[in-house]
Amino acid sequence: MQRTLISKCLTSTGRFLRPATHFLPSNSKSTSDIFINHRGTDTKRTIAGLLYHHLSGLGYHPFLDSKSMKPGDNLFKKIVPGIQNCKIGVAIFSQRYCESYFCLHELALMMEFKKKILPIFWDVKPSELRIVDNGSYSTKEIERFQKAIDEVKDIVGITFDTSNGDWSEFLSSATDSIVQCLHETEEDNERHLKHKITKY
Template sequence: MHRTFLRHYHRTLVANRAAKPCDVFINHRGIDTKRTVATLLYDHLYRLNLHPFLDSKNMKPGDKLFDNINGAIRKCKVIPIFCDVKPSQLGVVDNGKCAMEDIRRFNWALEEAKYTVGLTFDSLKGNWSDVVTSASDNVIKTLSEMEGEKKMQRRKTPPILHV
């Protein structure tokens, strides 16, 4: 099933590549997760012909952080991977550098993540390969479901005929 979906998805992806900045947005907590699970996941998804976004891989010097990240994250479905952290431990540190509106938005996003079923991983006990495989399987399943939902929406919308 995964191969059939990936083959179909890759054909669709190539046709829509210019309009769609990424298939998967990989967010990470810090440099430690960027260098481990985030990069491993990025490389694995890339080898599956998906188009993941990870700041260190997709951005170059001079790129605007907010513009690139905001554009990449639009319409994403969140699948949290709690790596060496429990969901209840998530929080925003207000160091005075961000606008209050951004702090509120970040807090809202973290609250959403806390109450979204995700994958948990303890790097002292777990296997990196297992978490990358599990996350990739979840991403592929989610993309497949989203593609199915799009097809259903297209069928429900009657065609417009111009006479």
């Protein structure tokens, strides 16, 4: 039986959370707080774009390829540091997500950099996520991508059915969840830093 997934980071208020003073993002435009991993043709004009604008309006610096890159930028040279320097990742899974090399590559990078990931299952169930092997991937790449997909299936996330879901409620809850997860990550990092300082 497919379990119903809800975000473990949801707040009870359903309102957008603005950054607390000590959680304010860096003023550097080159640093992103949140990396949005998505298949552009599926979600760029819907949830990915909406989340980018909502989070930007709250004072955060999300990374979305269509907004954070300009013509002439090298995709790999922007994506890798974008993931490496972000605090959390948001992976938006759509029906054709697994057909994209770049989606899978970004997801694998987030796992390899040990980033906290909040999955959003957009008109797709976790059990339906499968690598589409069209013969262009090496065995090593398939294993790498499959490992990332298997790991993300074990993460509690958010599901949304566009045919009967409430868009306003979904966007509010998703934004709150992302911001809350970001704050939790910041707190974990602060505790880890204090522990290291105390230790030495």
